[in-house]
Amino acid sequence: MADLIYNIAAIIALAGIVLSFIRLIIGPTIADRAVALDGMTIISISLIVFIAYYSNRIIYLDVAIVYGLISFVGIVAIARYLERGI
Amino acid sequence: MIFSLILGFLLLIIGLYGMLTQKNLIKIVIGFSIVDTGTHIIIVSIGYLSGKTAPILDSTVDLANAAKQVVDPIPSALVLTAIVIGLAVTALMLSFVIKLYQKNKSLSIDDYQELKW
Amino acid sequence: MIKRIFILLALVGLVLMFIPFLRDFDFHKELSKLSSQYVEGSINDLNTQNVVTSVIVTYRGLDTLGEVTVLFLTTAGVGFLLRKKKASLKTRRSSELLQTASQFLFVLIILTGIFIFTHGHLTPGGGFQGGVLITTAFLLLILADVNLKFNYSILHFVESFSGVFYVMIGLFGFLILGMNSFLDPTILPLGNYGKLLSAGAIPVIYSLIGLKVGSELTTIIDKMGGE
Amino acid sequence: MLKKGTLLFFLLLIVWILLAGTNHQEIIIGAIVSLLLTIIFFSKATIFSEFHINPKAIFYSIIYIFVFSWELLKSNLDVAFRVIHPAIPINPGIVKVKTKLKSKLGRVILANSITLTPGTLTVDTNGEDYYIHWIDVTSDDIEGATKQIVSKFEKYLEVIFG
Amino acid sequence: MEIFGxxxxxxxxxxxxxxxxxxxRMPDVYNRMQTGTKATTLGSILFLIGISIGHYECGCLGKIAIIILFIIFTNPISSNTLARAAHFAGIKLTSRSVKDDLKEDDLENKGEEK
Amino acid sequence: MISIIIIVFGIIMIIAAFLAIHLKNLLSAIISAGVISLLASVIYLLLAAPDVAMTEAAIGSGLTTIIFIFTLKKIKKGDLDD
Known part of the structure; x- marks a missing residue:
């Protein structure tokens, strides 16, 4: 029962990724695409944690930490390029 | 996992198509990085054994017959090396792009014909 | 036009080559003999939890030495190609929020990087990933426009120090354990399985690799993006 | 000066313990690493001297966490309503508000709290002026907007950071 | 307990x-950022808390706490930086907007003093 | 469950690869290439290779994207100089 609900939750989160990706395809400006990328990374972090518990290996959580930190710096780099900062 | 194998091949072909048809130097480097990713996915999915877990032997793995429970560690190690080398190659290619642009003020590959015969 | 047809022909040929490979591909059910020997040796001889780490650092240690050398050569190449030119373009300052937050996050990211490369034998990750995290911390400071004067002498010192020490640990194996044992991690005691201080010299070697990769990549990033 | 260093050291040690667990080897190595980092980055990390450590500040920070969680929940229900509604009921604009906080870290936490609460997003700051994108503008002048957006967090943060 | 998580x-x-x-669905970049930041932040926090309640026996609450802290601290900052970048890159607000104080105050020249 | 995630991510990655090749704007192409690496790292995790996943997340999607952005910046700066 509980496993079924967890799987349904993961599939709903997957649908969230797909919706953000549609914005990345049609987004008229670059800022729209960057926002969509931001949304996709955060939903992917949740999905990584789900995978860690699904395959019963808590060590995978390290991947989520690194993923979050690096994607934050990537978004900041895109934003600073957009405002002609760096 | 057959799906990831197919995915790797598709990415490889799309990347090659981009490298061969695009004129922009930066687009060619992007195509190269897509080929890189595709190749890595192929190698990792060849090493995957269905129903087995990652080769990190902590308390969730039975140590007595550990070799029967884990996937192949050698493709992981190879791909790890290949990703780092890929970064080095990409950095070198991009600095060549910058150097070429500073020399000729153009990004189109049609403007660089010194080595054409 | 004729070029495009040739390109399409080449790609179709590639697809035709791949299809029989995919159709007849049979997945293994068991580990190969070499792999299972690596797994057994990682438990019994090296006391290392992460088999990938023991393959990278010990069984294929010379490859890793070569990899670090390639990174060093890349640093030299990028530095040669992109020599500094005076560039004076007006850039927009970053916001005050980002500057403060990056000062706060900088130390935490470096701590996480050190965690990743000291626990390379217990958890996923290791020298390369930890080194990239340290690079990321410096990159955040460059992006956020925090006034940080890169001290190149310290960077070069850390790089050459860790490189020399890495090779010296390999040579110690030569001296202590005899021939055929370059980069053997059993020169230090093996410790208890699953603890931080175990697996011989593997954590030390991976920490040195981490410091070296971090300082090299920081140099590359600074050459490509700095003023 | 000593207080700043101690604070940085214990912050790093707590993060290390959360990451690595409470084995005694881990704690010893973590203490060594934190000490090294504290010595190296002591002069760079100027923002760590801004906490007030006294019982009142600790009490207020606990209250602040609850206030913040409640606002976060409210903001999400608000966003959910706006997204699901077929006509997307929004009335957006960028307004200017003022804050009284002096501390840099306090200003960052205030801006983060504003971003995560109902219908507001910090766009830019200029000293004590914050420019905030508001999804449903209800008051036009600076004072009204400040009262609605900033005040509910500011009274706690003023005690914690000074 | 598992069902609750x-x-x-x-x-x-x-x-x-x-x-x-x-x-x-939202009409312009700033409104997209509003929903994109708030809903994903609370959503991922609840997701992580729920999973760690359901599997409380693994003893890994520390790492989950670190991930949550990083998400709470970095996510608003990245969207703030993006919003500022979008404003300075000249992306207009949607036509339904009522006012724009930032444009009136003209910060364009202030930033480029370096 | 694993097959579902791999199929969905695979479709997204293939579309992103086409976008990365065909979009005119270079920054958009770079963002699409970043999406490929980002999702590839989740796929490595599903294939039971967490080391590779961490390396791909750190190097493939982080540093490579940032190096591309720095290259764009250098080229733009060259434009404005002359």
Whole structure:
């Protein structure tokens, strides 16, 4: 029962990724695409944690930490390029 | 996992198509990085054994017959090396792009014909 | 036009080559003999939890030495190609929020990087990933426009120090354990399985690799993006 | 000066313990690493001297966490309503508000709290002026907007950071 | 206990879905950022808390806490930076907006003093 | 469950690869290439290779994207100089 609900939750989160990706395809400006990328990374972090518990290996959580930190710096780099900062 | 194998091949072909048809130097480097990713996915999915877990032997793995429970560690190690080398190659290619642009003020590959015969 | 047809022909040929490979591909059910020997040796001889780490650092240690050398050569190449030119373009300052937050996050990211490369034998990750995290911390400071004067002498010192020490640990194996044992991690005691201080010299070697990769990549990033 | 260093050291040690667990080897190595980092980055990390450590500040920070969680929940229900509604009921604009906080870290936490609460997003700051994108503008002048957006967090943060 | 954690995870995933839907539906960049930041932040926090309640026996609450702290601290900052960049890159607000104080104050020249 | 995630991510990655090749704007192409690496790292995790996943997340999607952005910046700066 509980496993079924967890799987349904993961599939709903997957649908969230797909919706953000549609914005990345049609987004008229670059800022729209960057926002969509931001949304996709955060939903992917949740999905990584789900995978860690699904395959019963808590060590995978390290991947989520690194993923979050690096994607934050990537978004900041895109934003600073957009405002002609760096 | 057959799906990831197919995915790797598709990415490889799309990347090659981009490298061969695009004129922009930066687009060619992007195509190269897509080929890189595709190749890595192929190698990792060849090493995957269905129903087995990652080769990190902590308390969730039975140590007595550990070799029967884990996937192949050698493709992981190879791909790890290949990703780092890929970064080095990409950095070198991009600095060549910058150097070429500073020399000729153009990004189109049609403007660089010194080595054409 | 004729070029495009040739390109399409080449790609179709590639697809035709791949299809029989995919159709007849049979997945293994068991580990190969070499792999299972690596797994057994990682438990019994090296006391290392992460088999990938023991393959990278010990069984294929010379490859890793070569990899670090390639990174060093890349640093030299990028530095040669992109020599500094005076560039004076007006850039927009970053916001005050980002500057403060990056000062706060900088130390935490470096701590996480050190965690990743000291626990390379217990958890996923290791020298390369930890080194990239340290690079990321410096990159955040460059992006956020925090006034940080890169001290190149310290960077070069850390790089050459860790490189020399890495090779010296390999040579110690030569001296202590005899021939055929370059980069053997059993020169230090093996410790208890699953603890931080175990697996011989593997954590030390991976920490040195981490410091070296971090300082090299920081140099590359600074050459490509700095003023 | 000593207080700043101690604070940085214990912050790093707590993060290390959360990451690595409470084995005694881990704690010893973590203490060594934190000490090294504290010595190296002591002069760079100027923002760590801004906490007030006294019982009142600790009490207020606990209250602040609850206030913040409640606002976060409210903001999400608000966003959910706006997204699901077929006509997307929004009335957006960028307004200017003022804050009284002096501390840099306090200003960052205030801006983060504003971003995560109902219908507001910090766009830019200029000293004590914050420019905030508001999804449903209800008051036009600076004072009204400040009262609605900033005040509910500011009274706690003023005690914690000074 | 497991069912309780599963239900919290489900609620979190619904917020994540709403975040994706908001990014798709809203009319301009700033409104997209509003939904994209808030809904995904609370959604991922609830997702992680739910999973760690459901599997409380693994003893890994420390790492989950670190991930949550990093998400709470970095996510608003990245969207703030993006919003500022979008404003300075000249992206207009949607036509339904009522006022724009930042444009009136003309910060364009202040930033470029370096 | 694993097959579902791999199929969905695979479709997204293939579309992103086409976008990365065909979009005119270079920054958009770079963002699409970043999406490929980002999702590839989740796929490595599903294939039971967490080391590779961490490396791909750190190097493939982080540093490579940032190096591309720095290259764009250098080229733009060259434009404005002359």
């Amino acid at each position: 599963a239900v919290i995870t489900l609620i979190g995933s619904i917020f994540l879905l709403l975040g994706g839907l908001g990014i798709l």
